[in-house]
Amino acid sequence: MTIKEKQDAIVEEFSMFDDWMDKYSYLIELGKELPAIEEKYKDPQHLISGCQSRVWLHARHDEDGKIYFTADSDAVITKGIVSLLIKTFSGYSANEILNTDMNFLEQIGLKEHLSPTRSNGLLSMIKQIQLYARAFKLKENN
Amino acid sequence: MSYDIQKIRADFPILRRQINGKPLIYFDNGATTQKPQQVIDCISNYYLHQNSNVHRGVHTLSQEATDLFEGAREYVRQFINAEETNEIIFTRGTTESINLLATALKPWIVKGDEILVTAMEHHSNFVPWQQLCEKRGARLKIVPINRNGELDLEFLEKMMNPYTKLLALTHVSNVLGTINPVKKIIKIAKDKGIPVLLDGAQAIAHTKVDVQDLGCDFYAFSGHKAYAPMGIGVLYGKFNWMRRLPPYQFGGEMIDEVTFEKSTFNELPFKYEAGTPNVEGALALETALRYINETGIDAIRQHEDKLLAHAETKLSAIEGVRIIGTAKQKTAALSFVVEGIHPYDVGMLLDKMGVAVRTGHHCAQPLIDFLGLPGTVRASFAMYNTKEEVDLFADALVKVVSMLK
Secondary structure, eight states: OOHHHHHHHHHHHHHTOOSHHHHHHHHHHHHHTSOBOOGGGOSGGGBOSSOSSOEEEEEEEOTTSEEEEEEEESSHHHHHHHHHHHHHHTTEEHHHHHTOOOHHHHHTTOGGGGSGGGOSOHHHHHHHHHHHHHHHHHHHHO | OOOOHHHHHHTOGGGGOEETTEEOEEOBTTTOOOOOHHHHHHHHHIIIIIOOOTTTOOSHHHHHHHHHHHHHHHHHHHHHTOSOGGGEEEESSHHHHHHHHHHHTGGGOOTTOEEEEETTOOGGGTHHHHHHHHHHTOEEEEEOBOTTSOBOHHHHHHHOOTTEEEEEEESBOTTTOBBOOHHHHHHHHHHTTOOEEEEOTTTTTTSOOOHHHHTOSEEEEESGGGTSOTTOEEEEEOHHHHTTSOOSSOSSSSEEEEOSSOEEEOOTTGGGOOSSOOHHHHHHHHHHHHHHHHHOHHHHHHHHHHHHHHHHHHHHTSTTEEEEOOOSSBOSEEEEEETTBOHHHHHHHHHHTTEEOEEEOTTOHHHHHHHTOSOEEEEEOOTTOOHHHHHHHHHHHHHHHHHHO
């Protein structure tokens, strides 16, 4: 499955919810499925700034050239959002991640979270994921 | 006369808005209040009929604008009962008022001096003093609070000594809602010859402020937390202080005479108002303060106290909710946490149900750290909020808690 296909599947899943409560309940559930980050990575180095709640994100570059993310947050909605991102981007190469657009977040009605004033840091999370991908790509090229 | 809440609500057009399909319940008044139609009209009337630069033109419009602007200053004087009109300095808001004062006091603070602030200060009344102390080699001392969110006056008195140059404290805490016994505190400080600045940002729209009765040397507040627009605020400073202190910014309006060699500075309050001022802001501030006066500050206080008491009762009945700040004297702000749930999640879901609250550290990080919390949720009230809104908010909160548990 490509990232695009995964995003389409998420959009379809979200289209089934007709009210915000179902959508947020689902996000809260997603948060619980989040691949747990190792305690040692819950440090200032892995903390994403710009969030009212704390978010830690760690990336591992495997020998197969693919990037795997783990994360955690102390707020459950934020956890659900970061879980969604990780579900989408974990297990792909740096190039695949960098060549993906983020329209799907708008389509599932999470656009409000993209505004910088929301201060939940969705924007910072996406930037951090892309930053990791860029860094790993540079390493590959060297 | 009874408190006519429906008439008041009708004056605030934004209260008719829907948020996420629900009627707006605006409980973020501690961050900024909404504006009545009278204030909105005042701003547009100014640009429709009077706009002109003040204090310099010989033409009619400029004269009119100047008269209105200075009239607004006089009204602010009356509102807080300052002795003289030139003790009212217009600023952008509380933050600028305090920065102005901290800059002007800089030469007066020397190595070894001490400045007292409390553990419940907003960053605006904390960081400027921290910076000043750092620059001048002075010590910033923090007056602690007890578990209820109250200051210990005996301890406070013990912290005052011959090196204490200033006590800067908040009139009302933006996080805890505590009303500090400022009159008593000022008396203690005065007896030791220590000047006092009050941060009135959270007080001005909620409780009577009489600077002569309080006896403070300086008082700072923002217009936008008192039904006026953003970008206008006031620093009240006793004439005998402000006349001796140096200017804050340099430029137009604040000068007396400028030559290539030397400049001399204008009289108070103009010495502290460099550049073209926020004229429409000052006019709208007057309109807002008149609105408060017509409603009656005591009636507003009574109404808001009732809302607060009702909200405290309602919230206390919800399992897992803990109210933060249980001082005997409180006004208009209610902070709480829900056990095991992050404040951000609570705020996010309340918004979905049309309830606007503030979450986080409320720009008082040292206080939040002191309380050992990740932040709080704060519902803060204004004159237009109703008991029914509090009920709906409590119902929404029950729903939120059940979703997140």
